[in-house]
Amino acid sequence: MTSLRSVLWLCARYELVLAVRSRWLQTFAVVFAGLALAVAGAGYILSGGHGVQDFSRTAVSLVQIVLLLVPLASLVFGGLALTPERGAAELLYSQPVPRGAILIGRMLGVWLALAAAELIGFGMAGLVVQTQAGLDGLWRYGALVLTAIAMTGVFLAIATLLASVNAGRRTRVLAAALVVWFMTVVLFDVVVLGVASMLRSGPASRLLISATLVNPVDAARMGALLAIEGTAAFGAASLALLRFTGGAGMAATLVVLSLAAWFVAPLWLAVRALSRADI
Amino acid sequence: MIRYRAFTKRYDGRTAVDSLTLEVPAGSVVALLGPNGSGKTTSIKAAAGLLRPDSGDVVLGAERLNALDPRARRACSFLPQRVSFPETLTGREVVDFYRRLREAPADAADRVLKFASLNGAGERPVGTYSGGMVQRLGLAVATLGTTDVLLLDEPTAALDPDGLCAFYGLVEARRRAGGTVFFSSHQLGDIERLADRVAVIVEGKLVAVLSERELAARLADRGVMRVRLAARVGGLLERIRERSPEAVWFGDELVVPGSASTRPAVLDLVRAAGAEIRGLTAQEGRLDAFYRELIGAES
Numbered sequence: 001m002t003s004l005r006s007v008l009w010l011c012a013r014y015e016l017v018l019a020v021r022s023r024w025l026q027t028f029a030v031v032f033a034g035l036a037l038a039v040a041g042a043g044y045i046l047s048g049g050h051g052v053q054d055f056s057r058t059a060v061s062l063v064q065i066v067l068l069l070v071p072l073a074s075l076v077f078g079g080l081a082l083t084p085e086r087g088a089a090e091l092l093y094s095q096p097v098p099r100g101a102i103l104i105g106r107m108l109g110v111w112l113a114l115a116a117a118e119l120i121g122f123g124m125a126g127l128v129v130q131t132q133a134g135l136d137g138l139w140r141y142g143a144l145v146l147t148a149i150a151m152t153g154v155f156l157a158i159a160t161l162l163a164s165v166n167a168g169r170r171t172r173v174l175a176a177a178l179v180v181w182f183m184t185v186v187l188f189d190v191v192v193l194g195v196a197s198m199l200r201s202g203p204a205s206r207l208l209i210s211a212t213l214v215n216p217v218d219a220a221r222m223g224a225l226l227a228i229e230g231t232a233a234f235g236a237a238s239l240a241l242l243r244f245t246g247g248a249g250m251a252a253t254l255v256v257l258s259l260a261a262w263f264v265a266p267l268w269l270a271v272r273a274l275s276r277a278d279i
Numbered sequence: 280m281i282r283y284r285a286f287t288k289r290y291d292g293r294t295a296v297d298s299l300t301l302e303v304p305a306g307s308v309v310a311l312l313g314p315n316g317s318g319k320t321t322s323i324k325a326a327a328g329l330l331r332p333d334s335g336d337v338v339l340g341a342e343r344l345n346a347l348d349p350r351a352r353r354a355c356s357f358l359p360q361r362v363s364f365p366e367t368l369t370g371r372e373v374v375d376f377y378r379r380l381r382e383a384p385a386d387a388a389d390r391v392l393k394f395a396s397l398n399g400a401g402e403r404p405v406g407t408y409s410g411g412m413v414q415r416l417g418l419a420v421a422t423l424g425t426t427d428v429l430l431l432d433e434p435t436a437a438l439d440p441d442g443l444c445a446f447y448g449l450v451e452a453r454r455r456a457g458g459t460v461f462f463s464s465h466q467l468g469d470i471e472r473l474a475d476r477v478a479v480i481v482e483g484k485l486v487a488v489l490s491e492r493e494l495a496a497r498l499a500d501r502g503v504m505r506v507r508l509a510a511r512v513g514g515l516l517e518r519i520r521e522r523s524p525e526a527v528w529f530g531d532e533l534v535v536p537g538s539a540s541t542r543p544a545v546l547d548l549v550r551a552a553g554a555e556i557r558g559l560t561a562q563e564g565r566l567d568a569f570y571r572e573l574i575g576a577e578s
Contacts, residue, residue: 007380014376021367087363091420094327095380096353279329 007097011105012112015081019113028073028114032121035065040129052129056137059144059228066148067221071155071185074114075177078159081110083166083173093279100271107160107267114156115149122148143227151220154259157266158216164270167277184217192237208237209244212255219258226252280305280343281326281428281461285335288321295321297483298335303461305341305427308454310474311463312494314570318483319463320360323432326461327357340427355428360436360463362417366406370397370416373405374423381424388423394449395419396441411439418442422449429453431462435469447472471495479573486573501564501572504542506533509555518548531557539563 019025039061040052053061082103084092093099122145130138158180159173166172192211196204212218222238226248234242245251281303288296296318303309311319324330325337328346337346340354364373374388392401395415405413414437421429434446450473453460464470470477470491477494479487489497508531516533519526522544523537535545542561549556 010376010379017372018365018367085363087359087361087417088365090324090327090329090359091357091362091377091417094329094352094355094357094359095377096349097380098349276331278331279324 004098004101007101008105008108011102012109015106015109016112019077019081019110020116024077025113025117028077028117029121029124031069032118033124034121035069036062036122036125037128039065040125040133052132054133054136055126055129055139055141056228058125058129059137059140060225062144063221063224063228066144066151066224067217068185070118070148070151071217072181074152074155075159075162075181076174077114078107078110078156079162079173079177080170082106082160082163083168083170085170086168089168089279099274103160103164103271103274104267107156111153111156114152118145118148118152140228144224147220147224147227150223150259151216154216154220154262157263157270161266161270161273164274164277167274167279184215188215189218189237196236205240205244208240212237212241213258216259216262219255219262223252223255223259226255280341280459281337281339281430282343283322283325283335283337286322286325286332286337287334288318288325288330289333294483296325296480299480299483299485300335301478301485301488303459305459306454306457307475308450308460308462308473310470310477311461311480312465312470312477313463313480317480317570319480320432322480323357323430323461323463326428327355327430328352329357353424354426355430356421356424356426357430358417358421358432358434360432362414362420364405364413364416367404369402369404370408370412370419371401373416374401374419377420378423383423383425391419391422394422395445409439410437411442414438415442415445418446418449427458429458429460429462431460433463433465435464435466467498479570481570481573486570498564498569499540500538501568502537502539502562504535504537504545504561505529505559506535506546506549506556507531507558508533508549509557512549512552512554515549515552515554518552519545522548 036058037052040058042061052058092102095102122141126138126141129141159177162173162176162180166176188211192207196207199207212222218237222234222241225234225238241254242248242251245254283299283301286296286299287294299318299322311322313319321330325332326339326346328348328351331347338344339346339351342350342354344351344354368376370392371388374392378385378388395418397412397415397419400408400412405416408416414434418434421431435443438446450460450462460473462469462473474491477487477489477491478485479489511528511531516526516528519533519535522541523535525537526533526535526545528534533549535542539561
């Protein structure tokens, strides 16, 4: 039987080729570049100046946009890419290789493709920033791009789960992807802050700390701000976690563990669901 | 070899296949025949390891592995009813992907593209293919491996004449090589041309297993001849009923059900009675009537 590693690579390459030929991916690259450039330029324009901000300021300004856009792109593009039409799925999963290997291989291919779009998009913007504002703070910008790539993996894992439990039903996958995006990016924080405001200080802090680690968007926000040393932009929940852990090192460890769990658990559930599913 | 042992599959409480017990012997070509929604696709997909039985099982190949075992899928190739491929890939890229998944030799891609008459179109994106070409590409993929068992779900439904020739050639080649072919079809032509045996499934139940000759004979018995006359002739119907008891008048038309072999004698009787024949049609037995009869026999 074909080795697991070669199946993973074969399926990843297959999906990568499909994604590269898809206009969606090219659009994402252009959107990432455009947004990064807009943010880099807007900082000075808003304060009455002209030119572009350096890498540090651009990175901090980009965090919120990355937290909105990357989960949406990963959930929607990943969900649709990983939900083949019925005839295609039947042929694919009748091959003599484990279903889970095909699924994870394809997910890795989509991840590579989206990561490439992010690297190209932010990279093009980075070239402009570098020529206008120099290399100062480049590593912060790089840390933000790495956070975006990690977050892409997390939300692709969730998209993989959605695709597995709704095998072949693309409309349902798309609807579920949008619901997950709305809940994690918008609704979760509103609900948590609303509940916390009704609690006494101690329980409210514990709730905020848990919320930061439970929601992958909050964990990624905390991770990105820690990575680019943008703690001035911390919200109540991130500050509570930082105080609770006693420093950035432990907080970063917890954030990495949270994101790792959000990557591994949905993939494990997806493989489990697919291996038991009727195709 | 494929063996279904009391295989049952339900969807949302509806029984799609009910306790199917059937053996497709090694080296044989067996057709699965039945009306729409009778359970043909479910049965074939179960053999391809795509569905979990609610009860019973399906085993296949020389090693008699459970169809759900990934090793069993090495022994079989499956062509879905409505196969589809990414439109941006070329035919050759599609074939090459599946060739690598199956670990087939590198020259297999050229072989199957040529067999499917796609060697000229292999470098074109699938999005430019006609429906028949996509189906031929599916056949090419299904024949990549040297598997014991070939499972084909309505393989000729979208095939053009070139594709049909390729398909018939493929099944004959598999038969000569001692392979097993199990396919579903609505097309009597496919069955007459290819099948050693025909399993008839209606409303999820296996209602008959016939040889191709038995099926042809039973359908011929259920043919109808219609003879339109200038006017009714007294006493003619009674004489015809001695040969075909179910004959009736329908206006000025004689409707004579029964085997094709009785028709010359019936026409001799019409001519002998001095009737003027204005029109004549003959129809072989219809599958839907055959299914209804089988259900009646079953109940």
